[in-house]
Amino acid sequence: MSLLFKNLRVHQVFGANTDVGKTILTSALVRASAAKKNQVFYLKPVSTGPLQDADDEHVKRYAGPHRALVNAHCLYRFDEPRKEGARNVVVPTDDAFITSVASYIRKCASDPVTERSHMYVETAGGVHSPTLSGTTQLDSYRPLFLPTILVGDSRLGGISSTISAYESLSLRGYIVDSVLLFQDEYYRNWEYLEPYFAERGVKVSTVDPPPPREADPGRNFIVTEEYYNKITSEHNTGGLLNVIELLDERHEGRIKELHSMPQRTLNTVWWPFVQHGLIKHEGDPSSPSAASSVSLLESQFDGSASWWTQTLGHAHPALTLAAARAAGRYGHVMYPQATYAPALRLAERLVHEGPGKGWASRAFISDNGSTGMEIALKMALRVASKKFGFAPQEQKKLGVLGLKGSYHGDTIGAMDACEEGVYSCEWHEAKGYWFEPPSIGIKNGRAFIEVPSAIAPERVEGQPLSWIYNVSARLGTSLATAYRKHIDMALRKWRIMVPLFTGLWRLGLRSAAPLLGAYPDVSVYAKILTGGMAPLAVTLASDDVFRAFEGTSKTEALLHGHSYTAYAIGCEIANETLDQLEGLARGDSWKAAQVAWKAERGEKEMEKETVVDGDRAVWSLWSPQFVDALSKLGIIDQVMSLGTVLAFKVTDNDAGALFRFASPFFVL
Amino acid sequence: MSLLFKNLRVHQVFGANTDVGKTILTSALVRASAAKKNQVFYLKPVSTGPLQDADDEHVKRYAGPHRALVNAHCLYRFDEPRKEGARNVVVPTDDAFITSVASYIRKCASDPVTERSHMYVETAGGVHSPTLSGTTQLDSYRPLFLPTILVGDSRLGGISSTISAYESLSLRGYIVDSVLLFQDEYYRNWEYLEPYFAERGVKVSTVDPPPPREADPGRNFIVTEEYYNKITSEHNTGGLLNVIELLDERHEGRIKELHSMPQRTLNTVWWPFVQHGLIKHEGDPSSPSAASSVSLLESQFDGSASWWTQTLGHAHPALTLAAARAAGRYGHVMYPQATYAPALRLAERLVHEGPGKGWASRAFISDNGSTGMEIALKMALRVASKKFGFAPQEQKKLGVLGLKGSYHGDTIGAMDACEEGVYSCEWHEAKGYWFEPPSIGIKNGRAFIEVPSAIAPERVEGQPLSWIYNVSARLGTSLATAYRKHIDMALRKWRIMVPLFTGLWRLGLRSAAPLLGAYPDVSVYAKILTGGMAPLAVTLASDDVFRAFEGTSKTEALLHGHSYTAYAIGCEIANETLDQLEGLARGDSWKAAQVAWKAERGEKEMEKETVVDGDRAVWSLWSPQFVDALSKLGIIDQVMSLGTVLAFKVTDNDAGALFRFASPFFVL
Structure with missing residues (x-):
């Protein structure tokens, strides 16, 4: 829910450490903003300790001559937690917390007194200091992605903690507009930090350090007021007014950039899958809102889970750290005839242990699903050529057996494994034969299976959904007989077929193979494998397939590779994604869903093994009741659900997705 | 030069901040290691301040009852830098510094007193505290990649600084074996840090905090000695002996892992381009050394710049941070009909501004050079089909014009744009015609150009190298006439050709186009584009090419895409790589090389524009004198150099690389 408003410039203030002067510098920023005739909002979302010492009270006290423009607020006020008999309100969840912060910011944006308002949101402690819920500051505020001011540490050791805090911010995608720190004349940290950050495009500004605290409150107020007055005065060249100008510039630059991006994109970018001729106006790419009180950035619902690549949510911190760690440790590794931990x-x-368990012997890594499929094709072609001793001219005519409507990526070879369609290019040559697949679904609470009416007219129904996957029990139905006859006739032209299956937890199992009771010789995994972060594919192969390339000459090897084959960032992200998925698969929410579907099947006891073969593996994260109710709606033609997937077809609109297994079968 | 020895366990000690107890805990580790009968080396590479307060002196003083096993050493001893009249020795360069640290460690490894030795290398300040040369600790020690102990911060704010320091270490590829911190009973940071780090696979251990410093030196020695005695005693369950065991386990695990990796790789990995049948023994993949005093990890010379992907050295910190930043900010972005800053x-x-300047209008992003070429092929096929109104059957027969020996990646479509060869698979169909390219080189100090003798027998020589690129002046030579005739004859079968050029700074220019005085309609960039970190390719196209896909129907669009098209990590790394390359191109070392080659050409003045068109752009980072001398060696058949590239062919060994432009030409 990143927030950005045209007329309200919001900055979040993080500290490189505790006690680096975050509140003093934020107070001074508030006062300087007001001095420049801006309405100013100060928000300290969480305040701990006695009211009179609260940061918002401090900000109000020293708001300066333009205090009428200043509003200081706290959302959650707690007593000191360790104090005996402390009066603490309930700690909000992370979601409730961030929602209330966002609501407050939106309210301020829609409540203008002056043409331009400023807002400073002060965090607590250092960048990774825990909130009361236990999340650290950085992760807690991350949904808002507010532009950031980092208050550096001017003390001994402060160079290190300032740079590290900056790196933690960067690692979570925060953009630092300004580093501010006290001009401590003994340690002179700014002398090192200024050029260091300048190289990284960040301006470091220094501010005179505050006077020592006076014991007498009256006297303390006077010297503090004098200090704030000095550092926010126009005559102080090194003061904060320059910082205000910098932050204004950054804010305006950000809005200008945002407004210019749609047209610039239309001028230079060539999108995949998009007919540019249909996009004439700059409003056509997702365009920022016009109303000044509405955030220019708003969350979007990602209805396709980002082309089915998402598994753990966007930019999951564990995957981010995995990317950083692999980049930092390995950079590039020359993979052929070498080994390294993430790839191995x-x-x-x-x-x-994964989808290859029980049948695969080798993993061949490439860059994306399409190249993974090209490698699978090369494997299948070689195995077939060797097994049947085809001559080169016969080899060129080898085709694949697949399912109608299947699609394996856009490279020309992968497309040749599909029928001709709108996605094929001029060189396309459909090499193979594609069967009409059976369809499965649920309608009016009953599971059904059907094949195109030309093959067999009737639809077979059963109950519950797991009945569909009790394959052996269904082999005697007339539908199965009719479909078998259809396939037998087609296969007279062909030889052997080797099924390719996929899944990788999307359907609630490591692989779809146990669900169908058949194991492949080759399978390809991509998309979900790297949780949406970076492209990677793995083609798994059985030992027979691997041995077909073994020999004494390099020309017999599988001579396919990419410069970045098994690159470290991709492999490490994949490992982390699988760690997280396996954690989910063992976790309570999956177990509860499995128990619910087990009850639906009429089974009472929960087995220890959460993933079992065949029909018992039929379960979904969508509840049986929900799927049942959906299947009974008039507008729904059919629904299907397995694992994380829910698919439905709308009666009046054929564009609704019909879930089907679209796995190709290779001729060998 | 990562170091790892069988019989010497080395750990580097970093601090989450200054004054977190690094020296105290390292002293205690030394004492505990000795108590377990290990020979112990303590190294403080840089010590600043008076000798009596030096950390190595402290370690010796409190080495405990087994002090005979302890050796404490400092490599560079400086007075306090800010002290008036300080006696400072010369500050070593980063290279000299790390070489001397590595030498000392190697010496210790080859000097065994006991069967097993331990070594602790203590850094100065926090993880990012600057060394005397100005590099921060983390970057300075990075070439050694020693396993790491992070001393956490037990004070107020210490949770944040400990986590941030850990993230900075991770970002540079350090592996943290242990987090150690004082068990401060007021702040209790360990209570938060233990589960936080456990989730990330790192064990947090706590140690009793040290007693307050006594004013009387004798008394201070006694209480300190008592403290060290207590925390290193066997009876202290929470003490350091457990940590020693953990570090030993980690060390042994590391070595076991390293030794098992070759065989495990042979069991499971299917390498690209490798004939597994020729690799029978586990020693065949790069295998660790047997001698215990030799490091199991050693640097390797990367003779092909990692398949020509490297530009800035392995795992450059700026690229690492770019990967982290993009991962943290964006995760995945659905690119079609959307825009975001890194891709735009x-x-x-x-x-x-780059290689498309002056001719390109659009950038189409994909995953690697091979897919980038497939997209280029689809563009060319569409343009040709539209321009000449070819029917679908004619479109299938369209071919490319290219150069013999060219290679554009392994996907089946990209391979079809090459002649049949060992890399082609069963489906391969060579679609096009490939010319013998002219060869250029330098022999005996003279530049030459030649074509295969069947086309024209003579070799034409000139001087200096820039003469080769004075294309217009050479058009009248009999060699040019003969080659033109050869091409004209071949082209009678074909229509128009559109050249594709590449380069992207590898040849010292943004693109090779100005060098040849001709601009392409389509060009593809990959490899160097992302500096070896992650796969990405960009296909640039002219406006005519882009318009050939414009229309009112989606089926006319370029329907090619990958799930991770224009993924954030790849785009951000590419932007950072280009920033760095452009910085190099403007920098002193490139300018100096350009001046040297200008002098070679007999030109006196240095022009402001560093990169100019045509023959003036002929320069190399290899000096003209070196290239000249190399070309005069008997063993060298010919040499060629441009920009960053030096290629030579060895007389007796045809396997040497002959540099040639291998760009395909498309039929339109």
């Missing part, structure tokens, strides 16, 4: 670990877990 | 910025700079 990924290969081993996919082959031995 | 990359498209704009390549089209308007």
Whole structure:
């Protein structure tokens, strides 16, 4: 829910450490903003300790001659937690907390007194100091992605803590507009930090350090007031007014950039899958709102889970850190005939514990699903050519058996494994034969299976959904017989087929193979494998397939590779994604869903093994009751759900997605 | 030069901040290691301040009853830098510094007193505290990649600084074996840090805090000695002996892992381009050394710049931070019909300021050079089909014009744009015609150009190298006439050709186009674009090419895409790589090389514009004198150098690389 308003410039203030002067510098920023005739909002979302010492009270006290423009607020006020008999209100959840902060900011944006308002949101402690819920500051405020001011540490050791805090902010995608710190003349940290940050495009500004605290409150007020007056005065060249100007510039630059991006994109970018001829106006790409009190940035619902690549939410911190760690440790690794931990670990877990368990012997890594499929094709072509001793001219005519409507990526070879369609290019040559697949679904609370009416007219119904996957029990139905006959006839032209299956937890299992009771010789995993962060694909192969490329000459090897094959960032992200997915698969929410679907099947006891073969593996994160109710709606033609997936077809609109297994079958 | 020895366990000690107890805890580790009968080396590479207060002196003083096993050493001893009249020795360069640290560690490894030795290398200040040369600790010690102990901060704010320091270490690829901190009973930071780090696979251990410093030196020695005695005693369950065991385990695990990796790799990994049948023994993948005093990890010379992907050295910190920043800010972005800063910025700079300047209008982003080429092929096929109104059957027969020996990636479509060869698969169909390219080189100090003798027998020589690129002046030579005739004859079968050029600074220019005085309609950039970190490719296209896909129906669009098209990590790394390359191109070392080659050409003045068109752009980072001398060696058949590239062919060994422009030409 990133927030950005045209007329309200909001900055969040993080500290490189506790006690670096965050409140003093934020107070001074508030006062300087007001001195420049801006309405100013100061928000300290959480305040701990006695009211008279609260930061918002301090800000009000020293708001200066333009105090009428200043509003200082706290959302959650707690007593000192360790104090005996402390009166503490309930600690909000992270979601409730961030929602209330966002609401407050939106309210301020819609409540203008002056043409331009400023807002400073002060965090507590250092960048990673825990909130009361236990999340650290950085992760807690991250949904708002507010532009950031980092208050550096001017003390001994402050160079290190300032740079580290900056790196923690960067690692979570915060953009630092300004580093502010006291001009301590003994340690002179700014002398090092100024050029260091300038190289990284961040301006460091220094401010005179505050006077020592006076014991007498009256006297303390006077010297403090004098100090604030000095550092926010126009005559102080090194003062804060320059910082205000910098922050204004950054804010205006950000809005200008945002407004210019749609047209600039239309001028220079060539999007995949998009007919640019249909996009004439700059409003056509997602365009910022016009109303000044509405945030220019708003959350969007990601209805396709980002092309089915998302698993753990966008920019999950564990995946971010994995990317950073692999980049920092390895950079590039020359993979052929060398080994390194992230690639080896990924290969081993996919082959031995993951979807390859029980059948695969090797993992071949490439860059994306389409290249992963090209590698699978090369494997299948070689195995078939060797097994049947085809001559080169016969080899060129080898085709794949697949399912109608299947699609394996856009490279020309992968497209040749599909029928001709709108996605094929001039060179396309459909190499193979594609069967009409059976369809499965739920309608009016009953599971059904059907094939195109030309093959068999009737739809077979059963109950519950797991009945569909009791494959052996269904083999005797007349529908199965009719479909078998259809396939037998088509196969007279062909030889052997080797199924390729996929899944990787999307359907609630490591692989779809146990669900169908058949194991492949080759399978390809991509998309979900890297949780949306970076492209990577793995083609798993059985030992027979691997041995077909073994020999004494390099020309017999699988001579396919990419410069970045098994690159460290991709492999490490994949490992972290699989760690997280396996954690989810063992976790309570998956177990509860499995119990619910087990009850639906009429089974009473929960087995220890959460993922079992065949029909028992039929379960979904969507409840049986919800799926049942959906299937009974008039507007719904059919619904299907397995694992994380819910698909439905709308009666009046054929554009609704019909869920089907679109796995190709290779001729060998 | 990562160091790892079988019989010497080395750990580097970093601090989350200054004054967190690094020296106290390292002293205690030394004493505990000795108490367990290990020979112990303590190294404080840089010590500042008076000798009696030096950390190595402290370690010796409190080495405990097994002090005979302890050796404490300092490599560079400086007076307090800010002290008046300080006696400071010369500050070593980063390279000299790390070489001397590595030498000392190697010496200790080869000097065994006991079967197993331990070593602790203590850094100064926090993780990012500057060394005397100005580099921060983390970057300075990074070449050694020693396993790491992080001393956490037990004070107020210490949770944040400990986590941030850990993230800075991770971002540079350090592996943290242990987090150690004082068990401060008031702030109790360990209570938060223990589960936080456990989730990340790192064990947090706490140690009793030290007693307050006594004013009387004798008394201070007694209480300090008592303290060290207590925390290193076997009876102290929470003490340091457990930490020693953990570090030993980690060390042994590391070595076991390293030794098992070759065989495990042979069992599970399917490498690209490798004939597994030729690799029978586990020693065949790069295998650790057997001698215990030799490091199990050693630097390797990366002779191909990691398949020509490297530009700035492995795992450059700026690229690492770019990867982290993009991962943290964006995660995944659904690119079609949406825009976001890293992708837009990359498209704009390549089209308007980079290699597309003057001819390109659009950037189409994909995952690697091979997919980038497939997109280029689809563009060319569409343009040709539209321009000449080819029917679908004619479109399938369209071919490319290219150069013999060219190679554009391994996907089946990209391979079809090459002649049949060992890299082609069963489906391969060579679609096009490939010319013998002219060869250029330097022999005996003279530049030459030649074509295969069947086309024209003579080799034409000239001087200096820039003469080769004075294309217009050479058009009248008999060699040019003969080659033109050869091409004209071949072209009677074909229509128009559109050249594709590449370069992207590798040859010292943004693009090779100005060098040849011809501009392309389509060009593809990958490899160097992301500095070796992550795969990405950009296909640039002219406006005519882009308009060939414009229309009112989506089916006319370029329907090619990948789930991770224009993914944030890739685009941000590319932008950072280009920033760095442009900085190099403006920098002193490139300017000096350009001046040297200008002098070689007999030109006296240095022009303001560092990169100019045509023959003036002929320069290399290898000096003219070196290239000249190399070309005169008997063993060298020919040499060629441009920009960053030096290529040579060895007389007796045809396997040497002959540099040639291998750009395809498209039929339109």
